[in-house]
Amino acid sequence: MSTKTISVTANMNEGWAIRADIRDHKVTIDQPRASGGTDEGPTPLEFFLFSLAGCIGSIGRIAAGQQKINLRSMEIKVEADLNPKGLMGQSTDDRVGFQQVRVEAHIDADLNDQEKQVFLDQVCERCPLHDNIKWATEVVHQYVD
Secondary structure: OOOOOOOOOOEEOOOOOEEEEEOOEEEEEOOOHHHOOOOOOOOHHHHHHHHHHHHHHHHHHHHHHHHOOOEEEEEEEEEEEOOOOOOOOOOOOOOOOOOEEEEEEEEEEOOOHHHHHHHHHHHHHHOHHHHHHHOOOOOOOOOOO
């Protein structure tokens, strides 16, 4: 099995903003002003959902090229629900993360509705982020000095 390691290092100093340089791209995650942030970027949860949409779109472009499909565009809507009590440190019976993640895709291509659904199913099966959300993935964390 061959693997590829992808790495991101993020920094948080004063305030809520968390910044990273990712392949020379400056990326900022923040909280809305109403939550104490400076609204310099999306929240981590919004970025997570955007990442899933972006991955589905990217794999869609790859798959369309491989299948010789003229994919003119995709609009990918991702939404999810969570109970914010857990992340706020309050007692809850719900898990802390999203209870369900829903993906809707509008596909502009020369395919009928059934073919578009099959295409989306294939794309989602190939999407690493979709896979990581759908199946349990071990996450290891540790403090380092």
